[in-house]
Amino acid sequence: MRVSISWLKELVDLNISIEKLIALLPLRSISIKEANPDSIELDMKGYNRADLLSMRGVAREVVAVTNSKLNLSDEEVDFPNLPKVKVTVENENLCPVYCVAKIENLKVEHSLDTWVKKLSNSGIRSINSVADVTNLIMLEFGQPMHAFDARGVKDEYIIVRRSKNKERITTLDGKTRDLEDDLLITDSLNALGLAGVMGGKDSEITDSTTTILLEAAIFDPVSIRKTAQRHGLPSEAAKRFQHGLTKTNLLQALSAAIKMYEQMGGKLTAITLVGNLEDQPKIVELTQEKVNSLIGVNIPPEQVKDSLQKLGFSMQNQEVTVPYWRLDINIEEDLIEEVARMYGYENIPPQELRGKPPEKVDQIFPNFIYNLKKILADLGLTEIQTYSFYSSKTINDLRFTIYDLIKISNPISSETEYMRDNLWPNLLEVVAKNIKNGFKDIAIFEIGKVYIPQKEDLPKETYRVSISLMNGSDNPMQELYMIACKILNEDPDDSCLNLVPNDLNPLQLFHPKRNFLADYQGKQIGMIAEIHPRLVNKFGVEQRVAVLEVEIEALI
């Protein structure tokens, strides 16, 4: 949400400087993404404060945290008795509220400079006077609006329904879109718009528009989210539908919009309100005891009450009534957060952990891994970490059977498509890269997970240690074997590892004579081999490279 500073000053008699406000908001309310002389951008990504997607909501919040005076009051809602626009809502769950006002006698012009500035400070481009009203109202109240040119709506009859099989629409951006279970606004013949996401071309406001059908509605957030994602249209309106809207606010916004059109010479000639238009008041219980125990500070009851009242809550005994604009408040802990932030998180003193620590848990596994890393580093090896994926080069050059690998269904690129089931190919890639950077001797290791698909259940993940050695000799496995014996804490003279020639080498990944399964104390723990020079050559280097790969579990 980009907050226009001059607009905010219209709504609030601010008693601190903008600089101080910018420093205070992150401590009391929400992080700031960016600030410039015209606007402050609140970091709303994923956030649950729907009310902060409106200037009115931001003004109320600013007033509460700065003790400033609010320059606005709730809009009076009193719609005259007029004929109705014909509306059919086919699915109430997807569209619990649908309101439409017919306004005639309009003239499409350039917007006033003050409007253009308000919009541009808020990050929205001015279109024309009639369309701009809908955006100004959305910014002020957080309620999206849409104006249809009445000429584009057959018989001025609006239907809200799901899209039909193979139905298409051309949206305002000129694109023709195939529809798939999208919520639509239609007339008796054609789709007029993707509900809550984008209007259609046929009913767009143009220079010759004189009569509009002004829509204010509440749509199902999940349906809107799916449509916005499916069509790649993350609009300002869609964002607000997804965060949630209130009926009280909708009626105020509609009323304010009609007034703006009337001031432009427009005439309200018909209005229809479909659905239950009253918000259910929410009451949440709050106990002083829970406030103190969860925050860890004794906050006097008067201060608790005062904090909540400043934010628009009312409190009677332990019952707190939530203001209609705070959809995010549902449980006691939500209220405690309100009290805590008004108190100032930064004022909460540190409190040592009390109570008996739990019984010690077996830490053999993490301790073993760290000790092994230390032993290897002390032996002169450098620890590396590589991706949990195989690079596309590795996949191609090793000719792995990709069907045996775990596949990402939405990879960022071919470099994140398949998960590794061995560590050593990634180490080989690292060895080659470092040789090209001029290294003449490379001794590296990685301890990390490999991922093995399972028919059922979650894939199997196990920790392995892999070592790769390039020491400039034409038989680096000799030295690697000595390193292996050191890890096992065995005397190399007593053939610490029993090497069983590995006859399985169908892809010729390994040297025909230097390719072994490693047996230790009677069990197979992994492999040790020289990588086939052909494979090394494919990575653009000539040196001999030996690798070892062992299951950590087998070593403990």
Add this chain to the structure above:
Amino acid sequence: MKQKISQIQKEYLEKIKEAKTLKKLDEIFLALFGKKGELALLPKEFGKLSSDEKRKVSPLFNKVKLELEKEISEKRFAVREASYEKLDREKLDLDKKVEIKKRQGHLHPLTQIEQQTAEIFQKIGFSQFEAPHIDSDYNNFEVLNIPQNHPARDLWDTLYIIPGKLLLRTHTSNAQIRILEQNKPPIRMMNIGRCFRYEAVDARHEHTFEQFELVYVDKNVSMANLQYLSEYLFQAIFGPEIKVRLKPKYYPFVEPGVGVDGLCIFCKGKGCKVCGGLGWLELAGAGMIHPKVLKAGGIDPNIYSGIAWGFGPPRMAMLKFSIEDIRLFNSGDLRFLGGLK
């Protein structure tokens, strides 16, 4: 000119044919295509030719050039394949004892930060807990109060194995439900490890990164304890003068939600480039475990409360070791990994 080209062609085809080593082939390549190579110098002489001659010579030149390049590359392949044949005659020969060379070894900077963190928290009774990298949508999102199609999902761009069902964990918080289910309060656990996001990679963003997270559940656990834990860790890592302050932050699986700022270690609060002039750096995310999550883990939120607290070791290592590019951690680049003290 035509004759000269033909002569080079003939002479070098013969040389390539006779070459038996890669080294010899490299020499031939240089003699042809190097800075002063015979073929490389030829085009300079084309200027003297009449345009008619040029029209005839150019295609021939190109043909010969390609042919020789191809011959060298094919011969290289053949020499290599022949050398691979000889591998069968090589042995392992472990009887000959070799010494392990003296080298300077290094632990990865993330291992250093993570081990230090684990040891600091072990001192006050925390234990390490293991959780999978590949997990269900339920454990990673739904049980953490992040339903399908909720706007909060925008906080985590996710790599899926089976969309909507199986994914690469986006945070260590997938350990939370397991920790709560498998332990009875008092609980002091931590999970450290790899997480994944659908993220375009640049100097500050990685699709594969490490997280640290602790879960602390007991009677009367409070935000004051959270302030304590934050100070406790960051003063141990950055020194006793580091100040820590909490601020509101939204995560669906905690309430209240907390962001943890540390006084900028570079400017000590004056405001600098690293902290964007703010004087503070956001170092961790935390909060009081949401009662829904406690309940899902079989713990009564009316009796117990808890803290979830986490940070990114890569960011911490970048601050501590002045590393400017997050991609270095997974690069295996020894100029970087061997250069850190």
